[in-house]
Amino acid sequence: MRSSHRKSRNGCRECKQRHKKCDEASPTCLNCTITNRSCSYRLTRPMHRLSRPKAASCASTPSVRTLSPPIQCNTQQWQDQQYDLGHLELLHHFESGAFEASMLPLPSSIRMAIMQCALTNPYLMDQILALSAAHMSTFRREQQQMFSNKAMELQTRAVSLFNRVETDISMQNSRSWFLYASFLGIQMMFETFQCRNFDSFCDKLTTYFPIHQGVHAVVRTAWPAVREIIHEIIGQRRIEDTADFDHERPETCGHLNTLIHDSDLQEIDKEACSQAVIALQNIFDICEVDSGVHIQIPFTISWTMLVSARFGDMVRSRIPEALVILSFYAVLLHRHRSFWVFGDSGRFLIQSISTYLGTKWEQWLLWPNSQLAAT
Template structure:
């Protein structure tokens, strides 16, 4: 009897290879390592000169293997990598303006000049630029998304290998790495969602947890950051997000419904903190101090919510899903931004479908937002 040929992939993560289990090769962390809460690393030290993008976008952060006939060389042997040049140019001519359209962040160029020699940060910044291009160049969507995943995986691998200590010299690169990585993962989760709500929720929870883990490292540098060139920006941000004020009608109604549901003290307090943080972000977006502050308010809410809230989302608790739909109102407001696209509408409609008519009153404000022309 002739045995059927079996094509074995050599692109699985190192942990799956060690355990001799099949790896789904999802980047930056495969499903096996996510489930087992293990450190997931890939051997990605080769840069393909003529890489091919994946044929479909059915697996958003999957990393396809290069074609067998494509030549490859070590990165250090390449005199110039033209893709990286393109990504670097896009980063400072287009991606950069997403967060500073009016050039009001006068300290940002100086920060970049200090961090451009940090390998893990440079890789992540190029990855973010590739993600940007994947949303603005539809014909090459898969090509740029593939490289965004590759470069991000490389950034995480370098970060883990170097395990940089928190010092006055490293605190700014560490902070920016955490920030760009978090925004990258949020955007990737919102845009590349496969129109599968359950899969989207799983990825969103994964994003919250991974970003929370990186932030835990950055928290060690907080006192140093407050004594750096970022001090004015931090002082301004602390002022903005600590001045909550009263809840607006939409959030106030949601809070009243949660209190009336008698969910218990601990659960109610977790939800109230999430609503209070969301209201702070809504207030800042409504004030529209400058464009970059309004956009940053949308990005900030997932950073402010506690890890306990991600557990409730993972459990598909209806109250947590309703709060997520209220956050989606902000996403929908800035739907013209490449960072968010139509994710706001997707979340609101899917939460409404998932929960059914029983939660129609709870979702009144998000559904009204979809009808608004603004």
């Protein structure tokens, strides 16, 4: 016997055909949302009801401190996605203090902005869940493989959806692009730095470096839209702001310029190495001036966005000069090894590069190796 229900005078076509009570929500009623059906009020809803103002069905694209006017979600995108209690656990973990303590402390306004962008863009939600799963794999040791697989599955789904729904960056979608690219870059960095085979590590950089350079491209393109988010996360300081630096202090990477100058590299490769050294020296200077972890870690991550694609190719090709520069960068990774994304990748890189290059390059690697014992 069919359970009795009060008739829904203005319900959707699906509910009327299935003799279900419709809650008349727009654009998709609850029944159709649960059963993943196409919801339509055509020929069932009087015109005077269509003229009523409707509440927004989803969160809007946010400003960091104030909310923008509501933007309608693409309902079909959400219907195409399938979420279960496992995904809810990952979302809860992302919102928990345990995840924030392992990442960086974010102001509540930033957390709200991230979540509202995710509720508007399913590809960003999937990437958030993927990053959460990657983090859970680091301390749920008995379920490490399961969470690693889930992280890869969600990342793949996020990339696929992003490629389907996004074509060009605009002021409307720039925040979502930036957050998506940033979270994807962090996950790729984690996966790359988890590798403990030097050849495989260099090969993984083939995908990792371009992704972080893509984040930099988004920032350049949509700086007015993402500036407030970045400033909220790492403060007003920028890499090129060197007003507080003590220029009398010896440069950490100073003698690398001699290495580059005296090398037999092509000029284009010398230029790529010089740019990498300048960016690296700036980050070392920033870390000397500001000891806050919330400053040092984002700038440590940022180096991989600032180096050129040419330099990335040199690392992948195991060009000695590029590997020496990478070993200096590894010192920063080692200093922040408590950060779950870095782990012991700094030590692994310094030792692996030293072994790979051998005694011929030993003098250039003295300082990075000395830092392993000093910290």
